[in-house]
Amino acid sequence: MRSFDFAPLYRASIGFDQIADLLDRVSAHEGGQSSYPPYNIEKTGEDGYRISIAAAGFSEADLEIEVKEKTLNVSAHKPKAEDNKTYLHRGIATRAFERQFHLADHVRAVGASYEDGMLHIDLIREVPEALKPRRIQIQSKSPLQVEASPA
Template identity: 45%
Template structure:
């Protein structure tokens, strides 16, 4: 189903944003997502995040976490308990798959299952090449903004006029 908003004018005037427009079109298309299992997104710091999923009844070996091409996929496959005879089954026992879109440079650092909550820790690590850098005018040299200059710590030479005096 096409989106109600036309992104064509933006596509014509931008370069490299194809993935962003595809995400916007897919989210705006009204795809109904299953709300199971419920989850929380938590911002722990400027570059640290946590996803907490309620996966009561699932063990570690029944859950699979995969990070691939800016997408985090969490899936669970419950094994059948053939020995038990249930009178009432109120705890969800269905398989699930949750997908989370990850921004560039977001890395999964760890995952932990405790008390029915699956916690996935994420961090944003910006590569050195992407950090701002100072461009010297006329010197032909570049350096990172937070790096000391080459002349830091060197004694200054006296000018020729002072040396002749």
């Protein structure tokens, strides 16, 4: 496991302590998470993202998408069926899976679609107006100074 020293970050910035938690969580899961099923994460616009998961062999009813506490959970469970087929080679995996994606602040899932064995989940980052940059006007007198009234 890797160890990171965040002391320089803490000396020069405020409110970035969540980064340390995120890096610890990622490094803890580095070797433990399966590569099944394969997936892509793409940037579709300035504030848009799309996660595409290869889910061949599953129907829409077998797939479940849930967002809980800034975590996007995608899972698939195929009901056991009586399969009397004899396979000479079985290369299409249809085993159950669960995949988690940690979402940044103000990122939310806006839709999902399933087409040609690919599950697409669209996400968007919506920064609230209160957090967007704004200009502060400079005045010649400070509004906090109390003007003395003439006697």
